[in-house]
Each structure stands twice: as C-alpha cells, then as structure tokens.
Amino acid sequence: VHNLQNFTISAWVYPTQERDSYQTIIEKSASSTYGDQYNDDLNYQLRINSNSTKVTYRYDYSSCGSTHSLTSNSELILNQWNHILLVHDYDNSDLNLYINGNLDKSGTAKSSICTTDNPVIVGEAFVGKLDEVAIYGKALDSAEAEALYDYQSTWYDVTSQHFIQVDADDPEVELDLALDYLRNEAQILSILASDNTSPITAVQYRLDSGSWQDATADGAGWYFTFDPAALATALGDHTIQVRATDSVAHTTTAAARTVTVESTAPTVTIDATLTSGPLAITDTITLFGTATDSGSGLDASSVRVSLADYSGADVMNPTMPTVSGDDWSVDHDFATAPYGVYTMTVVASDNLSHTTTVAEAIQLDGYAPIADLVSSAYVITSATTALVGTVSDLHAPVNSKTLHLHFEESSGSTTFDDGSLTRAAASCPSTGSGSATCPTSGATGQRGSALTFDGSDDWLALDGLTIDGSTVATLTHQLDLYNASFTVLAWVKPASNSGDQAILGSAGSADNQALFIGLRNGIPIMDFGNNSFRAGSALSTGTWHHLAWRYSYDSTTDSGTMALYIDGILAGSESGHSPFVGEDDLTIGRAQGTNYFAGDLDELTIYGKALTSDDLYHIAHPLTTTNVAELLVRLRHASEMDQTESEGEWLTATLGTEDAFFTTWSLDLDDTLDAGSYNIDLKATDSLGNSDYVKGVWNGEIDRTAPVIDFTFEVLTDGYARVQCSAVDLNLITSDWTCPNNDSTIGETT
Incomplete structure (x- = not known):
C-alpha cells in the first residue's frame, strides 16, 4: 500500500447517520487527527462528507504540497449497503468514482502523487458498518469495476462474529460488616467484590495501614480471619481496608473503615425502689429498670425479665419487656397475692452478644397481719x-387452726392459753405432794417469750374446751388429730440431742394410739405407735429451728403420708402410714409418761389440715422487715351480729411493742358492758398498709356485773314478818344462795 501511483480502492459501506464532520472510510496520511481538513502528506483519503452522505476522494500531489479532490454526484443511502470504488489511473491521468457499479463522477488525476510510508487508517469517525475494504495495485478499467460489483453483490456471506467486550469500569468492593464493632476474639470477616464487565482476580485487605494480604476466595465471596490478639493492642479502634482487582487490572480500593474491638457487656439495673424494702403488692407489680450499652448498642429484643420464688420456681417466665430508650418495664399479674422473697433476674445482650445477667431479691407482701385473742374461757x-x-405480720393460714400456744405468759405462770377457737389450755401438772413440775416461762423466744423445759420432769397437760365444767369432746377430736390430716408446728431450740424428746405426745401405748411428735437423737420424728417416720439431720443445739410434722390422710386408702420439715424445707416424706386414732390425754414436753424434752419451745401450733410446702416455708422464713402498725377490736353484742366491717365501734388496742413484727396486744374492758353473748372481731394493719378484718376470733358470754339482789321485809298483822330475797344474773349460781331469817320469823325466798 506504499508508493502507489496506479491503484483502485473498493469498499462496501453501511452508513447509519450523517455527521457534522466527515467520516473516514480509508486514509493514508501523516496526520490522523479527527476533523483535520488538511491532513499532512495525504497519500489518499476516501470519506463521507460532513452533513451529507456524498463521497469525496482526496490526495496530495506536487511533492505533497497541494491537495486535489473528487466528490460524487450521488449520495449514499443510509442504513443500507452501498458499494464505492475509486480508480486512480496515474498513467492516463484519470480519476473515476463508481457508486454501486455505476460510474458516478470522473476527473483528471494530477501528476506526482504524494507517496510516503504513513500508516493506513480505516473507519476513523465512521458510524456504521464497513465490509470488503480493499486496495488493488492497479487501475481497474470500467469493465473490471462493473464486474467486481456484480460479483460481490451476489455473495452470500457467512459471518463469524467474535464479541470483544471493552471493560471501562472499576470493580466495586466493600467490607461486609453490619456494625463498626467487633468482639475481642478471632472471627471470620467477609469482603464483597464485583465487576459488571470482567471477573475479579484478586481481593486483598490490610489492618491498621499495614501490608496488603490476600483474602481467601470462597465461591462468589472472599473472607479473612480477624484476630485482635495478633494486633499490637487488641481492644480499641482499628482500621480495616479492602481492595479488589479485575482481569484487566482495574483496581478499586475502598476507604479505610474504623472498627472498635470491645468486650464490655451492657449495663443493666433494677430500679432501687423495687429492692430497697418490702412492697405491698396484692395482684399486679410493675418491674422496671435500665439497660444501656455504650459500645455496639443494646439489642432490645434480647432483654428478658423473670421472677422466681424462694424455691427457684418461675413465677414469671422470662418475658420480653417494653424497652424505650434506656428504660425497660414489664407488668406481671399474680393469680394470688404474693408473699416472701423473690428473685428478679434481668438478662440483656448487646449487638455483639455480650450478655449481662443481673439478679436481685425483692420482698413482696400482699397480706395483712394475723391476730388472735388468747383465752381459754367461754365466759369472760x-x-x-x-x-x-397477739398480732404478727406473719403470712400463715388462719382457717383450720385448732391450737396456738404463744407462751407469752409472764415468768412464773402455770397456765398457758390458746389463741385458736378451740380455747384449749396447757397447765402445769401437780405431783402427789401438790408441787408442779412446770417448765420455766418468760424465756426469750423466737417470737416474744418461750418456755424452757429441763428434759427431766418438766411437762404440760393439755385441756380442751369445757362448758360448765364438762369437756365438749375428747381433745384429740377437738384438735383434729384423730383419723385425719393435720400439721403440728413449733419453734424449737434443743439443749440436747440425746434420746427421744417429745414436743407433743399422748399417754396411750397401743398401735396408732400412742402419739409421739418430737426428736429422736436430734432428728425430727412422727410416731403414732409402731407407725413412725423420721428424716433429716440432727438439729444443732442452742439454735432455734422451725419444725413441722405433717400427716396427709387419704380416706380412700385409709392411710396417709408423713412428711417432716426443718426450717421450712422438706427433710423427707413417706407414704403408707395408718392414721392416728388415739383418744388419750395429750401432753407437751413428754410422751407415754417419759421422753422429756430439753430446751426452749415457742409458738406450738396445730392445724386440722395438711399445710402446703409454701405455707410451711413462709412461716419459717417470714418477712420480718414489716411491722404491725395497728390493731382494732370490735365487740359485737348478740343484737349486733349482722354488722358489716364498716359498722359498729372499733376500739384501738394497746400494742405491747410498737412497730414490731410480733407483739402482744391488750384492750381494757368497760365495766358497763351489757352482759350477753358476744363475738369479738379483729382488724390488723401492717406498716405497708395491708389490712384485714377477721370476724369472730372469739365468741361466748361476757358477764362482768355482779348479781342484782332485791331484799324486802314485811311485818305481818299476826306478829310475823315476811322476808323476801331475789337475785338476777346471767350466770347465777344458786348453790350458796341464802336469804336471812331466824327461828322466830318466817323466811320466804324467791
């Protein structure tokens, strides 16, 4: 294609648009700058004109100093194949331009065409398709020109296409990390890299501006191990930078990302108002506090609040609270009023799964104090x-109580009254010489005062309710011990663990008729007469322990389960035991005439039912942080039996000790009380405001006035005198009634 003087240029052209500058089909010149109208050393140029589809042939001559051109008459058709053929016949000084096989334009060729070794350029600024572009080293004549067109126009082309994709875009790359925080442990981090045009060939990372390291490819992703322990300082801020390279060496480096390695869990609090003291809760409690995390942030969905009772059983299963900012709260509804110490647990995690668990005790009291009237009398x-x-802010069952001896009597007392409706009495026995082998009263008890037994001959006889000197029923029946479920409770401080020591016993000796409730070598035992069970470890001497002996009777099998509790905790139980069916006298501090107890005894109580484990625990572990605030007493006469709680006159009793968990109380009686049948009601309130009204803690007669006596003396006409005497009283005793008279008078009595 160099130094041509006679030559032919042929091309199939498929233009798709006109342009405001020319479109080169083929050119050979020293300048290839697009749009240059005066190309240097132009050997030849075949082009489509600007703003037109006419074809122009240009070339330099006369030592490349002048330019000559030839422009077609016809225009090429857009979006269609057009054949162009230019014949430069230097020898004959002819220029012939053919369009689609027809001679379109002729001209005169100039002498001395410019010839150089400049490169050949095809298609510069051309928009469309070019095919069969050819340069022939001779000038074709008209027949050859027409034959070439006719020949090529009949071709059926077989086209093989090879798509070449030009990648002009850069890869995209980023660290796949949702948070700017990481745990202080080795972990896998992912890198996301992609390129729309060519594949990614390399992904790298660097830590804290260190050297670049290759990430590991895994399917369509990349990853690397981030281990804070391998860094100069594990905790704190670090930079992670990633980059990606595609197959044409385009590289994108993402901006360095600062991450914080931390190991701090959230800070969780339970509000101090919940833990600073007992709360009066009867049905619903709102639990609340705070949860914060200054690092990765609190995961609000992780917060759980639970509530467990003394045994660890969930009262409220782990529950998601409402979280608002730093505050959380949740309400819990109790099926029955709560009592005792509960463990409240709050668990919270941050967004890195660092977890904090906070557990604190809260005291809940939904019950009023319990109070009783201590008296064995039916008539006052x-x-x-x-x-x-007595009155105590203790949570214990009130119903089915058949005996409650508080032993609050003063030092030297020989009779001890019952606070239950049974109105039993315990008294010191008399020996043949008339002296009493009495336990010592007035000792310091677990609740107020207690009795001290010497373990040698101290004991008490139990007497049931009597009316007019007659026993209402056998005592074992009155106390619901006979052929039934029952629970015996007491605070015990043993002085010795030697042998059998009875707390409560009977005089009988036959099978299932010989009651022995006490200790055997310091271990609690329940024995009905060749029908016993004991469990637990020997009690420590000189220390108060709460003991419970429980028998649960099943009438369908005529047997039951014996269970023993030490300090509110079940020591053991055993089924298959026949019930107690004795009717002999009951004693305190000995059984079967022996087995004397040595130590202190307080709050001996009997229930005519099997108390629950919860009842027994709360009696042994009361909330002593609450106090009795007030006790009111109401005396309802027989004519006022239908009074409601708000009616009648409530009188304020005098508390033996103010603001105490347990105390005695007293109320002076008015001498002007009308004699008659009465019910006595009590209303106790504690320091939390819990209050309850107990109706009929005592019922009987109150008669505090002496008999009314009427005496008349009348002188009769016959010298005699008539003396009349009368006496009126609700409980008049006539056995010692006398009306004064003598042998000389007639005495008439009424």
Missing part, C-alpha cells in the same frame, strides 16, 4: 380486766 367475767392476744 369481771375477773378479766382486759382482752389480750
């Missing part, structure tokens, strides 16, 4: 100047 006379009893 003028000998009784005041009503007395």
Whole structure:
C-alpha cells in the first residue's frame, strides 16, 4: 500500500447517520487527527462528507504540497449497503468514482502523487458498518469495476462474529460488616467484590495501614480471619481496608473503615425502689429498670425479665419487656397475692452478644397481719380486766387452726392459753405432794417469750374446751388429730440431742394410739405407735429451728403420708402410714409418761389440715422487715351480729411493742358492758398498709356485773314478818344462795 501511483480502492459501506464532520472510510496520511481538513502528506483519503452522505476522494500531489479532490454526484443511502470504488489511473491521468457499479463522477488525476510510508487508517469517525475494504495495485478499467460489483453483490456471506467486550469500569468492593464493632476474639470477616464487565482476580485487605494480604476466595465471596490478639493492642479502634482487582487490572480500593474491638457487656439495673424494702403488692407489680450499652448498642429484643420464688420456681417466665430508650418495664399479674422473697433476674445482650445477667431479691407482701385473742374461757367475767392476744405480720393460714400456744405468759405462770377457737389450755401438772413440775416461762423466744423445759420432769397437760365444767369432746377430736390430716408446728431450740424428746405426745401405748411428735437423737420424728417416720439431720443445739410434722390422710386408702420439715424445707416424706386414732390425754414436753424434752419451745401450733410446702416455708422464713402498725377490736353484742366491717365501734388496742413484727396486744374492758353473748372481731394493719378484718376470733358470754339482789321485809298483822330475797344474773349460781331469817320469823325466798 506504499508508493502507489496506479491503484483502485473498493469498499462496501453501511452508513447509519450523517455527521457534522466527515467520516473516514480509508486514509493514508501523516496526520490522523479527527476533523483535520488538511491532513499532512495525504497519500489518499476516501470519506463521507460532513452533513451529507456524498463521497469525496482526496490526495496530495506536487511533492505533497497541494491537495486535489473528487466528490460524487450521488449520495449514499443510509442504513443500507452501498458499494464505492475509486480508480486512480496515474498513467492516463484519470480519476473515476463508481457508486454501486455505476460510474458516478470522473476527473483528471494530477501528476506526482504524494507517496510516503504513513500508516493506513480505516473507519476513523465512521458510524456504521464497513465490509470488503480493499486496495488493488492497479487501475481497474470500467469493465473490471462493473464486474467486481456484480460479483460481490451476489455473495452470500457467512459471518463469524467474535464479541470483544471493552471493560471501562472499576470493580466495586466493600467490607461486609453490619456494625463498626467487633468482639475481642478471632472471627471470620467477609469482603464483597464485583465487576459488571470482567471477573475479579484478586481481593486483598490490610489492618491498621499495614501490608496488603490476600483474602481467601470462597465461591462468589472472599473472607479473612480477624484476630485482635495478633494486633499490637487488641481492644480499641482499628482500621480495616479492602481492595479488589479485575482481569484487566482495574483496581478499586475502598476507604479505610474504623472498627472498635470491645468486650464490655451492657449495663443493666433494677430500679432501687423495687429492692430497697418490702412492697405491698396484692395482684399486679410493675418491674422496671435500665439497660444501656455504650459500645455496639443494646439489642432490645434480647432483654428478658423473670421472677422466681424462694424455691427457684418461675413465677414469671422470662418475658420480653417494653424497652424505650434506656428504660425497660414489664407488668406481671399474680393469680394470688404474693408473699416472701423473690428473685428478679434481668438478662440483656448487646449487638455483639455480650450478655449481662443481673439478679436481685425483692420482698413482696400482699397480706395483712394475723391476730388472735388468747383465752381459754367461754365466759369472760369481771375477773378479766382486759382482752389480750397477739398480732404478727406473719403470712400463715388462719382457717383450720385448732391450737396456738404463744407462751407469752409472764415468768412464773402455770397456765398457758390458746389463741385458736378451740380455747384449749396447757397447765402445769401437780405431783402427789401438790408441787408442779412446770417448765420455766418468760424465756426469750423466737417470737416474744418461750418456755424452757429441763428434759427431766418438766411437762404440760393439755385441756380442751369445757362448758360448765364438762369437756365438749375428747381433745384429740377437738384438735383434729384423730383419723385425719393435720400439721403440728413449733419453734424449737434443743439443749440436747440425746434420746427421744417429745414436743407433743399422748399417754396411750397401743398401735396408732400412742402419739409421739418430737426428736429422736436430734432428728425430727412422727410416731403414732409402731407407725413412725423420721428424716433429716440432727438439729444443732442452742439454735432455734422451725419444725413441722405433717400427716396427709387419704380416706380412700385409709392411710396417709408423713412428711417432716426443718426450717421450712422438706427433710423427707413417706407414704403408707395408718392414721392416728388415739383418744388419750395429750401432753407437751413428754410422751407415754417419759421422753422429756430439753430446751426452749415457742409458738406450738396445730392445724386440722395438711399445710402446703409454701405455707410451711413462709412461716419459717417470714418477712420480718414489716411491722404491725395497728390493731382494732370490735365487740359485737348478740343484737349486733349482722354488722358489716364498716359498722359498729372499733376500739384501738394497746400494742405491747410498737412497730414490731410480733407483739402482744391488750384492750381494757368497760365495766358497763351489757352482759350477753358476744363475738369479738379483729382488724390488723401492717406498716405497708395491708389490712384485714377477721370476724369472730372469739365468741361466748361476757358477764362482768355482779348479781342484782332485791331484799324486802314485811311485818305481818299476826306478829310475823315476811322476808323476801331475789337475785338476777346471767350466770347465777344458786348453790350458796341464802336469804336471812331466824327461828322466830318466817323466811320466804324467791
């Protein structure tokens, strides 16, 4: 294609648009700058004109100093194949331009065409398709020109296409990390890299501006191990930078990302108002506090709040609270009023799964104090100047209580009254010489005062309710011990663990008729007479322990289960035991005439039912942080039996000790009380405001006035005198009634 003087240029052209500058089909010149109208050293140029589809042939001559051109008459058709053929016949000084096989334009060729070794350029700034572009080293004549067109126009082309994709875009790359925080442990981090045009060939990372390291390819992704322990300082801020390279060496480096390695879990609090003291809760409690995390942030969905009772059983299963900012709260509804110490647990995690667990005790009290009137009398006379009893902010069953001996009597007492409706009495026995082998009263008890037994001959006889000197029923029946479920409770401080020591016993000796409730070598035992069970470890001497002996009777099998509790905790139980069916006298501090107890005894109580494990635990572990605030007493006469709680006159009792968990109380009786049948009601309130009204803690007669006596003396006409005497009283005793008279008078009595 160099140094041509006679030559032919042929091309098939498929233009698709006109342009405001020319479109080169083929050119050979020293300048290839697009749009240059005066190309240097132009050997030849075949082009489509600007703003037209006419074809122009240009070339330099006369030592490349001048330019000559030839422009077609016809225009090429857009979006269609057109054949162009230019014949430069230097020898004959002819220029012939053919369009689609027809001579379109002729001209005169100039002499001395410019010839150089410049490169050949095809298609510069051309928009469309070119095919069969050819340069022939001779000038074709008209026949050859027409024959070439006719020949090529009949071709059926077989086209093989090879798509070449030009990648002009850069890869995209980023660290696949949702948070700017990481745990202080080795972990796998992912890198996302992609390129729309060519494949990714390399992904790298570097830490804290260190050297670049290759990430590991895994399918369509890449990953690397981030281990804080391998860094100069594990905790704190670090930079991670990633980059990706595609197959044509385009590289994108992402901006360095700062991450914080931390190991701190959230800070969780339970509000101090929940833990600073007992709360009066009867049905619903709102639990609340805070949860914060200054690092990766609190995962609000992770917060759980639970509530467990003394045994660890969930009262409220782990529950998601409402979280608002730093505050959380949740309400819990109790099926029954709560009592005792509960463990509240809050668990919270941050967004890196660092977890904090906070557990604190909260005290809940939904119950009012319990109170009783201590008296074994059915009739209250003028000998009784005041009503007395006890009141305690203890949560214990009130119903089915058949005996409650508080032993609050003063030092030297020989009779001890019952606070239950049974109105039993324990008294010191008399020996043949008339002296009493009495336990010592007035000792410091677990609740107020206690009795001290010497383990040698101290004991008490139990007497049941009597009316007019007659026993209402056998005592074992009155106390619901006979052929039934029952629970015996007491605070015990043993002085010795030697042998058998009875707390409660009977005089009988036959099978299932010989009651022995006490200790055997310091271990609690329940024995009905060749029908026993004991469990637990020997009690420590000189220390108060709460003991419970429970028998659960099943009438369908005529047997039951014996269970023993030490300090509110089940020590053991055993089924298959026949019930107690004895009717002999009951004693305290000995059984079967022996087995004396040595130590202190307080709060001996009997229930005519099997108390629950929860009941027994709470009796042994009360909330002593609450106090009795007030006790009110109401005396309802027989004419006022239908009074409601708000009616009648409530009198304020005097508390033996103010603001105490347990105390005695007293109320002076008015000498002007009308004699008659009465019910006595109590209303106790604790320091939390819990209050309850107990109706009929005592019922009987109150008669505090002496009999009314009427005496008349009348002188009769016959010298005699008539003496009349009368006496009126609710409980008049006539056995010692006398009306004064003598042998000389006639005495008439009424």
